[in-house]
Amino acid sequence: MRTVIIGCGNLARVHLQKLRNxxxxxxxxxxxxxxxxxxxxxxxxxxxxxxxxxxxxxQSFRPDYAHITTPPGSHYSLCEHLLSSQVHCLVEKPLAMTSEQISSLLTIAGKEQVKLTVNHMRSFDPMVKKARDLIKRKDFGEVKAVNGRYSFDYFDNRKYDSTSRWMEKLPGGPVFDIAPHVFSAMEQFTGPLHYQASQVTAIGDKVHDYQLLLTNDKGIFASALMNLNTLPLKNEVIVECERGSVHLDFRNFIINYQSVSALPNAVSRVTANLHGAWQLLWGTTVAITKFVFKRLDPYAGLDAIIKDFYSEKMINKCAEDAHRYLQIMEREPAFVPATERVEEQELAAADVLVTGGRGFLGQALVLRLLKQGRVVRVLLHSNSPLPQSWQPYEKQIQVIIGDIYDHKLVLRACTDVRKVFHLAAAMQGNWHYHLDTTVTGTKNLLTASSQQGVEQLIYISTLNVYHGEDYQQSYKVDESFQFERQPQQRGNYSHAKWQAEQAVRDFASDNPEIQVTIFRPGLIYGPGLDPCLNDLGISIGDKYLLSIGMGDRRLPLVYVENVVDACVSALKHSDGTLKIFNLVDNDYPTQREYIELLNQNGKKKRLIPIPLVVYKTAFWVLDHLCAIGLKRNPHLSYRLRSISSSPVFDTSEAQQTLHWQPQVGLKQGVNAAISALNQAGVK
Incomplete structure (x- = not known):
């Protein structure tokens, strides 16, 4: 038995683990x-x-089975190809983008006599089986109504979640993806459902609310609500029977029920509430216990689907169900893929391209370039309104909206530009998001720069690429200092930036005709950013900060306009060799001195010093607990050791080569940052 997994995302790991089990x-x-x-x-x-x-x-592997775990937009073409090659296919939901595509896949599967199914794991979820058994055991009678609910915090997560890349492209947005969960769960209590009525609330091309009324051949009613704009989040099904009801909370892994009582009405209400509270308490305890002992599986239903898929005669009809679900959804035009193709406008030549232009440093850099009269092309992740400071220069700005992970888009962005500032990077999110955005995005830009004849590339890196554990062995850190030896232990951001800078350095070696400059700035601060920097410590409310150490660790700060000065100076430098520069101001205040400066400017904060040994002990314990319980070490102790010292970063290379000197000092910079905060009405 030979199996191929298509796609390397999180779901591919889930499929792989279950296959090996x-x-x-x-x-x-x-x-x-x-x-x-x-x-x-x-x-x-x-x-x-x-x-x-x-x-x-x-050609090389010749599989018997395929698990397709790629983004939904690719499901149809991949599945069509594999089915036509007589490979059995298990596809992640949604199976395809239209009911017509699913119908075509079913036809091919029948013709080639191969199996086709889709991961509707709720159909086989152990919680569903338990609920059905409960209805039978408690003699609740016939099911009369089913209500499904699924709310999703898409808008909170889309900036830092790699799945947002493909959810954005679904017909109607994320609701298109979550709907099969609700349909398949409800039908385990009703059988096949038929459309009665529906309503959507959409903003632009995104469905925010989707309400449905359905029924089956026996007259059982089902209602469903899926949305992106309500809290707390819900993922549940409520089954109403003749003599009782069952509530399945898939989000919290809890089932509770309510049955008919022979007690007087007033007493039965009290006992029902007490029984419900007990079920909630007990169910929560069980779920926590299972989580601690790694027995809580949010993908438990997939086991049964895989087992059935590999059986001699597959019995599930999930692919046919998926066809019916899409036929129901396509009654709403919002879930029908748009057929119109937007023609890309031809871009005029630009003086410079800036990626990550909406970030803190990016906004300041773009504004300076615009003020110098340059035509600036910016690659932005979203179509949110442009910063107000750019608006007077609207005629000098070219905006490209899209994802730096999209190599075709990046290639277009580099057309007819000679100089590129690369600032785009993931700031939060899981490792896949950092890998796609920071590492692959950087490599996309490097490839495009080479293909499009870019003459100069200026990359914004970080001081975190240095091996922080060696700081204590050297008082002054220049650009030749030891590169981080264990980047995977420094956290997702530092690890990805390390890989991205390595790619830029390799690119410079392979492309000597392109002037490559790398800046490693310190902690950037200034107007537009909260002056209470994360590196000061852990915020407790609005007034208190728990410092890492006794408050005497020195901060390698650099004012945002000082960084912009260096970037602009680099545009004038071209000697054909790779240049790397540290950028840190001269002040190096301690945490305590910086807090005092904030207080002098009206930003009242109190620093509570916590000895470093307390963090060392706590992080050592957490590392070991996570390694034992979650089988994953977060390396908090290593990260702490990497930031505990107070080195001085040598900036003489930038001073000599670029004639760079910090023009804005600490007091002036902090005053400007707090003044901007006050003007914005932020306390």
């Missing part, structure tokens, strides 16, 4: 068009057969 000796291959993800996934999980194309995989 089912058959430890299964022959596996992996396919992904992203070489970065592919290399990491195959190395980490021990898969030697890895490919960047389906054609190459089919």
């Amino acid at each position: 089912m058959n430890p000796d299964i022959a596996l291959a992996i396919v992904d068009i992203d070489p970065e993800r592919l290399a990491q996934f195959s190395s980490e999980l021990g898969i030697s057969a890895s490919f960047t194309s389906i054609e190459q995989m089919l």
Whole structure:
């Protein structure tokens, strides 16, 4: 039995784990068009057969089964190709983008006599089975009504969640993806449901609310509500029967029920409330216990689907169900893919391209370039309104909206520009988001720069690429200081920036005709950013900060306009060699001195010193608990050791080569930052 997994995201890991649990000796291959993800996934999980194309995989590996875990937009073409090659397919939901596409896949599967199914794991979820058994055991009678609810915090997570890249492209947005969960869960109590009525609330091309009224052949009513704009989050099904009801809370892994009581009405209400409270308490305790002992599986229903998929005769009809679900959803035009293609406007030549232009440093840099009369092209992640400071220069700005992970978009962004500032990077999110945005995004830009004839690339890196554990062995850190030896232990941001800078340095070596400059700035502060920097300590309310140490650690600060000065100076420098510069102001205040300066400017903060040994002990304990309980070490102790020292960063290279000197000192910079905060009405 030979199986290929298409895609290297989080769900691919889930499928892989379950496959190996089912058959430890299964022959596996992996396919992904992203070489970065592919290399990491195959190395980490021990898969030697890895490919960047389906054609190459089919020729070399010849699988019997395929698990398609890629973004939904690719499901139809991949599945069509594999089914036509007589490979059985299990696809992540949604199976395809239209009911017509699903119908075509079902036809191909029948013609080639291969199996096709989709991961509707709620259909096989152990909680559903338990609820059905409960209804039968408690003699609740016939099901009369079912209510499904799913709310999703998409707008809070989309900036830092790699899944937002493909959810944005679904017809109607994320609701298109979550709807099969609700449909498949409800139908386990009603059987096939038919459309009665629906209503959507959409803003632009995104459905925010989707309400449905459905019924089955026996007259059981079902209602569903899916939305993106309500809290607290819900993922539940309520089943109303003749003599009782059952509530399935998939989000919290709890089932509770209410049955008919022979007690007087007033007494039965009290006992029902007490019984409900007890069920909630007990269910929560059980869920926590299972979580601690790693027995809580949010993908438990997938086990049964995989087992059925690999059986001699598959019995589930999930693909046919998916076809019916989409037919119901397509009654609302919001869930029908747009057929119109927006023609890309031809771009005039620009003086400079800036990626990450909406960030703190990016806004200041773009404004300076505009004030110098340059035509600036900015690559932005979203179409939010442009900063007010740019508006007087509207005729000098070219805006490209899109994702730096999209290599075609990046190639277009580099058309007819000679100089590029690369600032875009992930600031939060899981490792996949950092890998895609910071590492792959950087490599996309490097490839595009080479192909489009870019003459100069200026990359904004970080001081975190240095090996912080060695700081105590050297008082002054210049650009030749030891590169971080264990970047994977420094956290997602530092790890990704380390990989990205390494890629830029390799690019400079391979492309000597392009002037490459790398800046490693310290902690950037200034107007537009809260002057209570994260590196000061842990905020407790509005007034207190728990410092890491006794408050005497020195901060390598650099004022935002001082960084911009260096960037602009670099535009004038071109000697054909890679240049790397530290950028830190001369002040180096301690945490305590910086807090005192904030207080002098009306930003009342109190620093509570916590000895370093307290953090060392706490982090050591947390590292070991996570390693034992979660099988994953967050390396908090290593990160603490990397930031505990107070080195001085040598900026003489920038001073000599670029004639850079910090023009704004600490007191002036902090005063400007707090004044801007006060003008914005922020306390």
